[in-house]
Amino acid sequence: MMRKKKISIKDIAKEVGVSIALVSYVLNGLEKEKRVSQEIVQKIHAAAKELNYQPNQIARSLRRGATNTIGLIVADISNPFFGQLARVIEDEAAKYNYTVIFGSSDESCSKSASLIEALLNRQVDGFIISPSENCVDQISNLVSKDFPVVLVDRYFPELEVNYVALDNFQATYSAVNMLIAKGYKKIKLIAYKSSLIHMKERVRGYVEAMQKAGLQKELSIKEIRYSQISSDMGKTIDVIVEDNASEALVFATNALTLSGLYALKRNNVEVPGKLAVVGFDGHEAFDFFQPPLTYIKQPLEEMGKESVKILIEQIQGSKKIAHITLKPNVVMRTSCR
């Protein structure tokens, strides 16, 4: 390849006629502490600039035992929810001088396991993970090694681990209450088939709101499989339309909403005339659906920022476990009366 050999501190040391230790000190701003003479400080900086020195972070990482790198594992980076989260995390991490390596787990345990292993081998200093179903062991394994982790979006209540999540119960609870207040009774929740806490809580929020209003007889939950989302959703909506037994639909995630909107559109369902709809998370498509969708909004920015902040604290040795729950808010549009 004939690539030019990279300049190291050794080259600078030679150029200036001084030991590599000195070079390292001044390049790390320790010249005061180590009381390096002004003259040498100048010369070293000059040489570094002249030779266009770039520190080798890999060597530094090996020596220091820290890489200033965060491992980010999400379900799918191409899902806008996670893409936006990743962006916030990237920017926030940069403020602390961290870079991020990411991976998409596709909600698969084995993929997630191999991602964690790969990033661990790459010596990331900590993880921000949106964990998949049934993967508690992977996480608890990290936790038991005192490895810095913060879970985001989802978490495992049985595990003593940092997390930043939406108040998922509140999210559906308040959305359903809003629907009830508007006079809807036959309200159906469309959720993922999942044992993950965020989904359980969203379901619970729906159930409690219904029960509190004395609508337990109207409880109706449809569970969609993540891996079969479009076919499951298609059939589900077809049935709902045919049965004509629901007045309102609440979707429990962004992807579910989107998928549901396609099916509703295909069925030419009149919203909210025939069926009221409440979405989750927000998406440009919600704005162009007819009518613009009312949805439950997550504070993504805060979620990303908090995750990074907590992770950095952990990396710096904090022992206290943070559980951050963020408030959703319902963005009112016209997909319910």
Added chain:
Amino acid sequence: MMRKKKISIKDIAKEVGVSIALVSYVLNGLEKEKRVSQEIVQKIHAAAKELNYQPNQIARSLRRGATNTIGLIVADISNPFFGQLARVIEDEAAKYNYTVIFGSSDESCSKSASLIEALLNRQVDGFIISPSENCVDQISNLVSKDFPVVLVDRYFPELEVNYVALDNFQATYSAVNMLIAKGYKKIKLIAYKSSLIHMKERVRGYVEAMQKAGLQKELSIKEIRYSQISSDMGKTIDVIVEDNASEALVFATNALTLSGLYALKRNNVEVPGKLAVVGFDGHEAFDFFQPPLTYIKQPLEEMGKESVKILIEQIQGSKKIAHITLKPNVVMRTSCR
């Protein structure tokens, strides 16, 4: 932090009672080549498993001078175009046993420069970059050092550098021809104000199609500033609607289309009755716009895969420069008659 000390090959060597070299050999599958005795091979594998050994990639990277890491720089990871591209690149890189570190440049030269520097310091083995305007120097600097780079989406024609891009000329050329064939004459292009080749080519495709049809007098191009997209677009669409002098609009990127759709919707423009519209790249929102948008589609998957393939070849020492141009296709819907 009291984290448990990580297991190294030294520990395995001690456990088995053998030198670290042997351990390294068998863990790297060189036991045949180095003719290590079967017995020791077994013992080493057993010890590695028992101690739950995980190789330190940082140490390996330092020694080998390669990190098996790709640096990916896009304009904005939260933009679905780039999010999807990132996903393809991630998956493809994984097949070659590479991980990816990403950064978002926000189309800013200085941000892009500091990203490149940071990733270079982290010793990435190569870059996949969607370069920003006026940042040729950064790229040519890498190229002149023989550093593996492949540009994606955009490139610099004056630079001898690998790229994978859309046939941008063809994209607008065929879309505009399609419009002309349908009888539209007053066709307006809404593009970014940019000197980047992909934009120039999209403009050229429009211009040539118009000229070839003898419509040079109808040429009309509006340039939007990236940093002011929503205000520029708002005003632009307002004027178009007021002037009532255009029959069809062609948008030159995904973000422009999306932004334009919001403005069209706000103005209650009847599409295609009042104005035909052709979008770029595809987006769920295009599907829910009334009517579903006709758009120019990029082969994203191929684009990502090709980039990785070429980059890996470069990393492995290939000298030949690849210029890949991919064909767009127009997805016909009903936003033009």
Added chain:
DNA sequence: CTGAAAGCGCTTACAG
């Protein structure tokens, strides 16, 4: 104020 040296965890020629 400065330098020689150890060591982070690997890989890999070299010697036997």
Added chain:
DNA sequence: CTGAAAGCGCTTACAG
């Protein structure tokens, strides 16, 4: 078949 040793590019106690 196996081991001792150098070295990747840094940081950092230690000694003077």
